[in-house]
């Protein structure tokens with residue numbers, strides 16, 4: 001979640017540099033419990049102290065993959081769109097491209113990437129479903145997301161102040177596309193800071209009413225009424241603006257739909273509320289323009305529905321608010337149930353109009369409608385699209401305190417009917433207290449509800465907090481509407497169970513739109529994309545999305561297209577938010593024809609006339625495939641979706657899905673650290689600095705958060721998670737001396753006593769001081785902020801950390817570790833099944849489809865749609881057998897290679913999992929790709945089943961330790 005949500009949480013690995021032979025890195029040997037000494041902990045082994053022999057391996061694995069035969073088209077295509085026969089010399093002659101301009105040197109990595117499916121991906125570039133990582137965008141979803149592979153991919157949740165991951169290679173880089181003139185002029189227009197250049201500015205611009213712009217006139221926020229005023233919410237990600245000063249503002253106004261009101265409460269400061277949200281725009285968000293409707297007419301219609309919820313009355317309201325004549329399938333049913341107070345699970349295809357299902361109830365129900373959304377960008381988009389008759393607002397960590405205060409003020413005044421928040425907001429006690437003491441929530445909407453389920457393609461730990469049991473204890477939610485476009489039977493059962501939604505309240509319209517023509521071709525050659533783009537029908541299309549899996553890949557592919565006179569722009573979560581937003585905007589206004597994107601692109605994209613979606617790499621799941629193809633043809637017109645299938649991407653994705661796995665032994669050690677504090681009975685704040693803890697236990701931050709969340713909301717509650725904080729503070733004194741200020745202030749006295757003094761500043765750990773003076777970290781920071789405003793001090797914060805208080809220490813660490821490990825491994829297996837299912841469906845279309853029942857040549861809409869339905873209905877067994885043939889089961893060279901690897905890195909601690917990851921080319925916090933991809937064993941066994949590699953590593957580690965003990 002991201003996350004390129006590109007979800008972007010996972011940054012991934014490369015195919016091995018087989019011929020390069022740099023010395024593997026030498027690490028300082030550290031003692032760790034050995035496999036031998038502890039039968040429970042067989043997974044950690046250590047190598048004895050001995051000189052580091054140079055790798056003398058003469059073993060080479062003759063495992064070059066066999067060339068794949070191209071699928072032979074059987075019948076002439078009856079489809080509306082003609083298809084290009086890829087990797088086919090005849091097709092080449094048709095489009096007259098034998099040697100594309102600017103084709104890179106074959107020996108370059110770009111060449112490997114673009115020209116061959118045996119590509120070498122930069123490990124840092126994998127984009128995870130993310131979608132929601134940093135959902136929050138995380139949802140690149142994560143985004144990157146996306147995501148760790150859990151999401152997101154995900155994207156990872158990123159605090160605004162968060163320091164990036166350890167490995168430099170994991171920092172996304174942007175490469176400008178400088179191919180043709182068009183593209184350069186676009187870059188000029190964008191400018192380095194994402195602003196429009198003066199040349200573009202002088203042009204008269206047509207501004208969409210809902211446009212989110214960077215140079216839009218900033219209007220002062222107005223008090224809203226249920227009228228046509230529209231509203232503005234200013235977001236400021238750069239921290240400009242004043243600090244939080246919200247205090248008991250005078251309440252004003254009444255609003256005909258207001259809920260219960262209470263005294264306004266201060267919102268937590270920005271620094272206290274790091275949410276896993278993606279970066280957002282520094283821009284006003286303008287709501288959709290209103291329809292021509294008077295307040296009186298609206299009030300009358302709403303009253304009529306409250307008295308008589310008939311179809312006619314609902315339709316009248318729809319016409320008034322949105323101007324539509326009729327409801328789409330599933331909408332009216334969902335709206336009626338929600339208005340009647342029945343919690344509902346709504347599964348509608350992408351672009352089918354889910355937002356309407358909370359927008360109308362928000363007008364009808366008396367209290368506030370709270371919409372939980374995984375991405376800030378998505379929230380902004382949803383708010384912008386909200387008809388101005390429905391006053392809305394959002395709370396996000398990207399806002400300044402003034403902005404947040406203003407939103408809260410409006411909320412208390414009854415001037416916000418729909419409030420968008422991120423799931424991380426539910427960690428904030430002060431936010432929750434608004435609803436406990438005052439405002440009533442008539443409806444809680446959980447958008448992208450699949451994020452609740454670990455069995456979904458995009459799980460986010462923060463969504464677990466939305467379980468009904470927790471909501472019930474913390475909030476008085478009267479009704480829940482869970483919405484998603486993609487949920488398998490297992491996923492939606494899990495969601496409904498978590499949210500206590502009754503089976504009869506499931507509304508499911510599950511289908512792939514008929515106007516999407518689904519093509520698949522086998523493609524080992526990256527030139528195929530160019531062939532496609534230069535041939536009919538794509539050559540005549542004005543709006544095309546090309547999906548890739550890796551950030552670098554999007555840059556390279558877009559450059560490749562530009563070099564070949566196809567104007568294209570890359571989009572991924574490594575690109576600054578402003579530029580991303582600008583690209584999306586230009587794409588929406590048809591000023592960019594082709595966007596080459598990771599999964600980070602598309603969430604909240606409501607462009608109705610996207611004509612084609614090309615998958616340059618296969619998606620990680622059928623859910624992702626459905627989501628991404630669903631971005632085409634929302635206007636109902638025939639649209640073109642083409643998947644270029646290859647085994648390299650499949651192996652790579654499968655391999656990467658092992659990047660979240662953890663051993664029982666490691667979880668046990670982590671639990672010992674979590675509960676190491678003796679202060680658990682006094683409710684003292686504990687913290688774990690994310691980066692160092694992640695490296696120490698070789699677990700991704702997203703996995704750590706999942707475990708901590710399970711410890712809070714699992715069967716038994718062991719801890720309470722607090723908002724994440726930057727826990728290390730460097731304090732500088734300016735006016736009064738520290739000792740004099742200490743005399744006046746107990747907090748400063750404690751800081752001076754417990755700090756380490758370095759170069760004139762005082763470094764301290766915030767939880768330690770706050771425990772010492774018995775002050776909440778939030779209050780401590782408020783106090784420092786006050787001293788800063790007096791000119792007494794300045795300070796810097798760093799080290800983002802998980803914070804929590806211990807409720808109870810587990811009685812049995814062993815069984816708790818076993819349970820958690822089992823859960824994580826089930827999730828890992830589920831992820832692999834999703835990749836296998838995606839590959840199976842595409843594979844069988846290409847290799848096995850008999851081209852009857854509507855399929856022909858490379859058009860496989862009929863067979864793919866049928867299998868997608870089977871998949872979402874849980875009928876997987878149809879898919880299994882093909883994939884099992886694809887993974888290599890063994891290699892005679894594996895153990896010998898591992899042996900050589902261990903000998904040449906005898907000063908480093910390894911677990912079997914760590915060795916297997918290196919052999920698969922999967923970076924991890926303790927073994928980053930920046931260091932380990934230099935080993936020529938990196939990624940060498942990506943085509944071999946991970947479990948097989950891990951087993952061999954275990955045997956070799958045992959042998960190695962046995963010999964050297």
Ligand SMILES: Nc1ncnc2c1ncn2[C@@H]1O[C@H](COP(=O)(O)OP(=O)(O)OP(=O)(O)O)[C@@H](O)[C@H]1O
Nearest residue numbers: 324326327328349350351352353354355356485606
């Ligand atoms: N009843 C309707 N009649 C006509 N257009 C509609 C109707 N309901 C929704 N729409 C339009 O359909 C488009 C998609 O709606 P919306 O964004 O709510 O879809 P969604 O299901 O949330 O999509 P996604 O899954 O991609 O988020 C919007 O432009 C919306 O105005």
